[in-house]
Every structure is written in C-alpha cells, then in structure tokens.
Amino acid sequence: MLQGLIQLGNELSKFLTPQLIFDVLWSTQLGIIVGMLPGLTATMGVALMTTLTYKLASSHAVLILICMYIGAIFGGSRTAILINIPGTPANAATTVDGNPLARQGKAGPAMGIATTGSFLGSVFGMIMLAIFTPIIGNAALSFHSFEYFWLTIFGIVICGSLTAPKDPLKGWISGFLGLFIATIGMEAMHAYRRFSFGNVDLAGGIQLLPAMIGVFGFSEVLMVMKQPAIKIVSNKIEKVIPSLKDILKYWKTIIRSGFIGTIIGAIPGVGEDIGAWVSYDFAKKASKEKEKFGKGSIEGLIAAETGNNAAIPGAIIPVLSLAVPGSAPAAVLLGAMLIHGIRPGPLLMIENPSFVYQVVSMILLATCAMFILGLSLIRVFVKILIIPRQKLMPVVFSLCVIGSYALSAKMFDILVMTVFGLIGYAMKEMDYPVAPLVLGIILGDLLDSNLRRSLILTNGNIIPFFTRPISFVFFLFIIFTIFSQMKWFRNFLKVLGLIIKKQFLKAKTN
Amino acid sequence: MKEENMNKADFFTSIFLFLLGLIVFIVSIRMPTFREVGAHPYSAPGIVPGILGIIIAFMGAILFFRSIIHKGYKIQISSQGLIKFFKNDSIKRLLIALFLSIFYVILLGKIDYFLLTAIYIFIFIISFEFNIKKSIFSQRKILFFALLEAIFIAASISYLFRYLFLVTLP
Numbered sequence: 001m002l003q004g005l006i007q008l009g010n011e012l013s014k015f016l017t018p019q020l021i022f023d024v025l026w027s028t029q030l031g032i033i034v035g036m037l038p039g040l041t042a043t044m045g046v047a048l049m050t051t052l053t054y055k056l057a058s059s060h061a062v063l064i065l066i067c068m069y070i071g072a073i074f075g076g077s078r079t080a081i082l083i084n085i086p087g088t089p090a091n092a093a094t095t096v097d098g099n100p101l102a103r104q105g106k107a108g109p110a111m112g113i114a115t116t117g118s119f120l121g122s123v124f125g126m127i128m129l130a131i132f133t134p135i136i137g138n139a140a141l142s143f144h145s146f147e148y149f150w151l152t153i154f155g156i157v158i159c160g161s162l163t164a165p166k167d168p169l170k171g172w173i174s175g176f177l178g179l180f181i182a183t184i185g186m187e188a189m190h191a192y193r194r195f196s197f198g199n200v201d202l203a204g205g206i207q208l209l210p211a212m213i214g215v216f217g218f219s220e221v222l223m224v225m226k227q228p229a230i231k232i233v234s235n236k237i238e239k240v241i242p243s244l245k246d247i248l249k250y251w252k253t254i255i256r257s258g259f260i261g262t263i264i265g266a267i268p269g270v271g272e273d274i275g276a277w278v279s280y281d282f283a284k285k286a287s288k289e290k291e292k293f294g295k296g297s298i299e300g301l302i303a304a305e306t307g308n309n310a311a312i313p314g315a316i317i318p319v320l321s322l323a324v325p326g327s328a329p330a331a332v333l334l335g336a337m338l339i340h341g342i343r344p345g346p347l348l349m350i351e352n353p354s355f356v357y358q359v360v361s362m363i364l365l366a367t368c369a370m371f372i373l374g375l376s377l378i379r380v381f382v383k384i385l386i387i388p389r390q391k392l393m394p395v396v397f398s399l400c401v402i403g404s405y406a407l408s409a410k411m412f413d414i415l416v417m418t419v420f421g422l423i424g425y426a427m428k429e430m431d432y433p434v435a436p437l438v439l440g441i442i443l444g445d446l447l448d449s450n451l452r453r454s455l456i457l458t459n460g461n462i463i464p465f466f467t468r469p470i471s472f473v474f475f476l477f478i479i480f481t482i483f484s485q486m487k488w489f490r491n492f493l494k495v496l497g498l499i500i501k502k503q504f505l506k507a508k509t510n
Numbered sequence: 511m512k513e514e515n516m517n518k519a520d521f522f523t524s525i526f527l528f529l530l531g532l533i534v535f536i537v538s539i540r541m542p543t544f545r546e547v548g549a550h551p552y553s554a555p556g557i558v559p560g561i562l563g564i565i566i567a568f569m570g571a572i573l574f575f576r577s578i579i580h581k582g583y584k585i586q587i588s589s590q591g592l593i594k595f596f597k598n599d600s601i602k603r604l605l606i607a608l609f610l611s612i613f614y615v616i617l618l619g620k621i622d623y624f625l626l627t628a629i630y631i632f633i634f635i636i637s638f639e640f641n642i643k644k645s646i647f648s649q650r651k652i653l654f655f656a657l658l659e660a661i662f663i664a665a666s667i668s669y670l671f672r673y674l675f676l677v678t679l680p
C-alpha cells in the first residue's frame with residue numbers, strides 16, 4: 001500500500017512541470033467545450049485528439065487524451081442543465097433534475113453541484129482503478145485462450161444487452177457485425193487475406209480509428225443537421241460554488257453512485273451513460289425524497305454526475321488490465337495506447353508496472369483541472385453554446401476527414417470513415433447501438449486468434465470450453481444475460497423465486 | 511423512427527443480414543485450410559468468420575420472423591408519401607449535409623486541399639444561412655462571415671497538419 005503510494009507520488013511529480021500543467025488545463029477545457037456542444041461527443045473528441053497528438057511522447061499524448069475524456073463527460077452536464085439537451089449521451093440522466101433546477105433559477109448552483117459530483121465520482125473511480133487494475137491484471141494472467149474466447153463473447157453480449165435495453169437483439173447484431181468486420185484483411189496465422197477480394201487496401205484490414213471517427217463523428221454530423229435547431233434559453237448564472245452542507249447531506253448517494261458508476265464503467269463497452277442512469281435509478285430507490293426526483297432534486301443530479309464520471313476510471317480498468325475497453329471513448333484510448341507502443345493487458349503489470357500509476361496520476365490531474373475550470377469561467381464558456389450548428393458541423397467533418405487521413409496518410413482511411421459514418425447513421429436511425437460494433441472491431445482479433453488456438457489445443461474438442469472453472473463462469477454469465485432478455489425466462493425466475501420463498505417460510509414456521 | 515416504420519426497416523435489414531451471414535459463411539468455407547502445407551485443420555482462416563456468418567444469419571432470421579409478426583412486410587410506397595418525405599425540412603437538411611460532405615470526400619486529392627476545404631465550409635454555411643428569396647446585397651454579412659470562417663478554418667487545419675504534424679495533405 002505504502003509502496004504504491006510512493007510510486008504514485010513519484011509518477012505524479014513527473015507530470016508537475018509547467019508545460020504539462022498547461023497541457024492539462026487546455027486539453028481539459030477543450031474537453032469541456034467539446035462535451036458542451038451537442039453533437040460533439042467525448043468519443044469524437046478523444047478520437048480527433050488522438051490524431052492531433054500522435055507525434056507526442058506516449059505519456060504526454062495519453063495525458064491529453066484522458067484530460068479530453070474527463071473534460072468532455074463533465075462538459076456535457078452544462079448543456080444538460082442549461083438547455084435540457086445532454087451534451088454527450090453520458091449526461092442524459094443529468095437533464096432529469098439538472099434542467100428543472102435551472103428553470104427554478106438555480107442554474108449556477110446546479111452546475112456547481114454537477115461539477116462537485118463529477119469531481120468526487122472521478123476521484124472515487126480513480127481510487128478503484130488504482131486498487132483493482134493490478135488485481136484484475138494478475139487474475140487475468142491465469143487466462144488461457146479458452147477464457148479469452150469467452151471474455152470476448154461476454155463483452156459483446158453484455159454490451160449489446162445494456163446499450164440496447166429495448167431490443168437487445170439489435171445490440172448483439174451490432175456486436176457480431178463488429179466481430180465480422182475485424183476479420184476483414186490479413187489474418188495472423190497464415191497471412192491469408194480474408195474478404196479483401198483482391199483489394200490491397202482491404203487486405204490491410206479496417207483500421208479502428210477511421211472507423212470510430214466515422215461512426216461517432218460523421219454520423220453525428222448528419223444526426224445534428226437532421227434535428228431541429230436548438231433554442232438557447234438564457235439563464236442567469238449567479239452563485240456557482242455549492243455549499244458543503246448540500247454535498248455532505250448526500251454522502252451516501254455519492255459513495256453509492258461512485259461505486260455503481262465504476263462497476264458499470266468496467267463492464268466491456270457499456271459506458272458512462274448507463275453508469276449515470278443506473279446510479280440515478282439506485283439513488284431514486286434509496287432516497288428519502290423520492291418525490292423531488294425529476295423536479296429538480298439535488299440528490300438526483302449528484303447521483304447522475306457522480307455515476308458518469310466514476311465510470312471513466314471504471315472504463316479504463318479493463319483497458320489496462322485486459323486490453324478490453326469499458327466504453328467507446330476508452331476504446332479510442334486503447335487504440336491510442338497501441339499507436340504509441342503501449343501494450344495494455346495482463347502483461348502490463350509485468351512489462352510496464354509504473355504505467356498504471358501514471359494513468360492514476362493523469363486522472364488525478366485531469367480531475368483537479370476539471371474541478372477548477374468547472375467552477376470558474378462558466379459565464380464565458382457558456383457563450384460557446386450559441387455557435388450555430390451549420391457553422392460548426394463542416395469544421396467537425398473537415399477534422400474527421402483529416403483526422404482519419406493523418407494516421408497513415410491513406411485515402412482509403414477517409415473512405416472507411418465515410419462508409420462507417422453512413423453505417424453509423426443508419427444504425428442510429430434504426431435503434432442499433434454503435435458501441436457494440438466498435439467493441440466487436442476491437443475484440444475481433446482476440447476472438448479469432450484465441451478460438452482457433454483453443455481448437456488446435458483440444459484438436460476440435462469443445463468440452464474444455466465448458467469444464468475450465470473461469471470459462472464455465474463466463475459461459476453461465478453469457479447464457480444468463482441472453483436468457484434474462486426473454487419473457488419466459490423472467491417468468492420462470494419469478495415462479496422459482498416464489499417457490500423458494502414459500503419453502504423458506506414453511507421451513508421457518510416448522 | 512416510428513414503430514410501424516421501424517418494423518418495415520427491420521424487415522429489410524433482416525433480409526440484408528441473413529444474406530450477409532450466408533455469403534460470409536459461403537466465402538469462409540471456400541477459404542483454404544492450408545492442410546497441404548501441414549497446418550492444423552483448426553487453424554484454417556475461415557473458421558471464425560464462418561461461425562460469425564452463421565450467427566449473423568441466425569440473428570437476421572430472428573429479426574425477419576419478428577418483423578413478419580409485426581407486419582413489417584406491408585410496404586406501402588406512394589408518390590405522395592415520397593413527396594412528403596422529401597419536403598420534410600429535416601430530410602432536406604440531412605440530404606444537403608450528406609451530399610456536400612460526400613462531394614467533398616470525392617473531390618479530395620483532385621483539388622488543392624486548402625481550396626477544397628474552404629469551398630466546402632463556405633457552401634455548407636451558405637446552404638443553410640442564405641435565403642434565395644432575398645437579395646444578395648441584403649445578405650452580404652452572411653456571405654462575408656461564411657467566407658471569413660471558411661478561409662480561416664481551412665488555413666488553420668492545413669497549416670496545423672502540414673507544418674506542425676508534418677502530414678502530407680490529401
């Protein structure tokens with residue numbers, strides 16, 4: 001423990017140079033602005049920033065990306081409170097109580113509470129990241145190809161279920177399409193070009209970043225242009241710094257939401273939006289002031305903002321320990337780490353143990369910058385919201401184009417970005433979540449190599465896939481996740497629960 | 511999207527997914543196994559995409575039957591419906607943004623990057639801000655600021671990538 005703290009102190013001290021502090025401040029502020037502008041998401045911001053920082057040293061680039069990530073998820077709360085539109089999907093739950101507070105003339109305190117909630121959520125998640133990443137990483141060292149195979153399927157199934165709660169089938173379709181897309185191009189075992197049909201560019205495979213910039217950037221440009229213009233309602237922003245009493249009153253909600261947010265964030269591909277909604281839902285159920293929820297509850301606002309920001313370090317936990325992203329922006333972060341030669345995964349704790357502490361230091365710096373910037377300069381930066389979309393969106397698209405091109409100077413990547421933008425737009429229109437698609441593209445290689453390796457090891461026998469303890473647990477989780485979406489299974493569980501309850505009461509009375 | 515339109519969309523997508531899955535499966539089983547060079551049969555490159563193809567086709571089939579139950583196959587396309595669709599303001603905005611962006615991508619590499627980006631941004635802005643019914647003179651401010659933004663942004667992006675990130679522009 002003490003050794004860990006010393007190492008953290010050492011890594012943190014390396015970042016405390018004027019140059020890096022300046023970078024932390026501007027990148028966090030840029031993140032806040034990106035998050036504030038409806039249509040610009042944290043994923044898009046991190047993806048575009050990856051292309052702008054790829055010439056920097058790895059730790060420097062990752063620091064800027066984490067600042068952008070944390071700033072953007074927090075920045076979306078401003079729009080959610082002021083204009084009832086979540087700046088990023090992660091802030092949807094913030095609108096429920098944030099905007100009613102603004103309409104009651106409490107926009108300033110609401111933003112102050114959101115800032116404090118986000119700060120505490122990030123700090124809570126950061127502590128969890130520091131504790132659990134080495135533990136999960138060490139546990140993952142015992143994973144073999146069988147476990148990795150199930151891990152990828154588990155990630156796709158759970159991500160599909162949670163990102164498409166209305167229709168999980170569409171979430172799973174999206175995920176499996178992503179896995180298929182990842183198989184395009186030259187495979188690792190025999191260097192065979194799959195689905196390239198003689199095209200040299202396709203033989204190189206679909207690169208993650210252009211695909212992500214398309215799915216989260218270009219598709220969003222089209223979505224924003226399709227929607228009616230946002231009307232900005234002027235709100236007087238007075239007192240911003242929240243009272244300590246308000247915060248201390250809801251300490252239980254903060255800890256609960258921080259915990260839930262981190263856990264949800266750590267589930268592959270699920271992300272901050274679900275973290276915020278689940279935290280909000282739990283806070284509502286546990287609250288003594290349930291009637292205030294939806295009408296401007298400070299507790300609801302704190303729960304949503306603590307939940308979504310706690311999900312950020314939560315989403316980074318599986319990135320570092322398993323090389324599996326917990327959310328869409330974390331997927332870009334993973335891609336950026338790979339571009340910079342960092343190899344996240346179970347071996348990270350052996351090959352580069354100090355990197356986990358570096359990431360903790362980066363999160364701490366970004367969180368502090370977010371807190372300071374969040375409580376100051378509010379009046380100035382809120383004015384950014386008046387930029388009309390027709391002026392902003394062509395700039396975003398130009399950046400999407402040059403961003404996809406810059407990484408390997410290939411026109412094909414611009415084509416990939418455009419095609420994936422169109423696919424992403426069509427998917428969003430038809431209620432298919434795009435996060436499982438991206439997760440599939442990332443995990444496809446892991447699935448391909450590990451499934452084939454396992455089958456070679458067992459000579460085609462599939463029994464070991466179910467008899468190894470960790471594999472069996474993954475398998476049970478997958479089956480339960482799929483079946484829990486079916487009515488008959490839910491009814492069966494209800495009946496089973498009632499029978500067990502009856503038996504228990506009988507046994508008690510006897 | 512409305513529930514009834516969603517069922518129609520699901521009907522078409524399910525057919526597409528089923529066919530895609532099937533094609534992926536067929537292409538996968540036709541891939542070489544490399545047995546002749548002594549490779550293990552389970553290392554064949556077609557195994558994983560083949561399985562994925564079956565899963566995608568299976569899920570497409572479920573979606574198909576579900577859309578049939580919800581009468582998604584009842585596709586009523588009328589000329590009036592189409593006219594109404596294209597007269598919708600949201601669709602107009604979407605199509606303008608889409609076509610301008612696609613043209614921009616098509617022309618990349620054929621025209622100087624700075625010039626093309628500036629033209630794209632300028633046309634994008636005036637497509638939404640300029641009113642054809644009003645005189646150009648009364649809208650000179652719109653034109654001026656659109657031109658200013660277009661030149662400034664195109665120059666900034668070109669400079670940033672060309673000289674700071676040392677990227678050869680498309």
